[in-house]
Structures are given as structure tokens and as C-alpha cells.
Amino acid sequence: MPHRDRKVAAICVSVVVGMVGLAYASVPLYRLFCQVTGYAGTTQRASAPAAEILDRTVVVRFDANTSPGLSWKFEALTAPQTVRIGETTTAMFRATNLGTGSTVGTSSFNVVPDQAGAFFNKLECFCFTEQALAPGQSIDMPVQYFIDPAIVKDSDGARIDHITLSYTFYPVAMPKKGVALKTGDQVQRQGG
Known part of the structure; x- marks a missing residue:
């Protein structure tokens, strides 16, 4: 193969590898961008409750989804809540592994309308960590938040008088170190 053809082939392979790498990294990079900027309804993480509670209320509705490739049932256990602005409130969600193998999942989140994202603060959330479930196992997960x-x-x-908090669980192909199942089962690696 002539030198020019090798150079063109190397460039083409580099472009393909770069595109695959960017596609793989796009979800975590987008999540990081949204968390930093509050873009697309990304909520905030708080370390302390609000300093004041107002009389004004907002209705908060909960939405739960799973992505294709994750054999989990994921649902909001809490009905829509009417909360006072600044009041710390807890909502519950449940995930159940319907598959035959142990899996690890992680969730992404946002709120609608998007403008509410900068004001929706979570004190505690399952979305901060990966969740490992054995076959048939269920876990109830709290979200503690305030507006x-x-x-x-x-x-x-x-x-804004209505806010929807939405979560989607995705399979984790390579769980973080320390995310292990207590059952001793081998974690089933699932692509996402």
C-alpha cells in the first residue's frame, strides 16, 4: 500500500475512533454540563435545608422511567405533593430488578419546567450513587428536596405553580469500585 493510502486510512480510522469515543463520553459530559449550568431542568444539590419557609405552595409531580436494556421496574411511590416553598419534603421511589442477573443502574434527572431546575434543591437522592440489584430484589429510595x-x-x-421531577434509570456497563451486591452474585454487565 502506498504511503499516501496509509496516511488516508490512518486519518479515517482516527476519525472513527474519535467519533466512537465522543459518543461514549457524550452522556457523562452532558450530565456534567447540565449540573454545572442548571441547563435543561437539572436540579441543584444542597447541603442544608432552606433558611425560610414561605406560605406559597407548588405542586410537585414525580415521573419514573427506565431506559431500554435495563430490566428494572422503576416507579414513583409518592403521589403528587403540594409543598410550601422552602419546606423540606421527602418523596419515595422503588426499583425492582425483573431480570435473571444482578445489575447496576444509575439515574439521570431533570425537572419541568426547565426554569425550575435552578430552584429545585435535593438534600438526599439515590441519583447521587449507583444502585445494585440482585434478581428479584427491590429497593425503596428516598429523595429529600426543597424549592x-x-x-x-x-x-x-x-x-411556576407545578413542577415535575423526572428520573430515568440507565444500566451501568462498568460499576464504580465499591458498588457490589451483598449476595455475592456476579454483576451482569449491560451495555447502555
């Missing part, structure tokens, strides 16, 4: 009182001073946020 930042600053929402009433925001021109867009002040008009």
Missing part, C-alpha cells in the same frame, strides 16, 4: 425561596423573586420562577 428555594428565591424562586418567588425570579421573573420566570415566580409564575
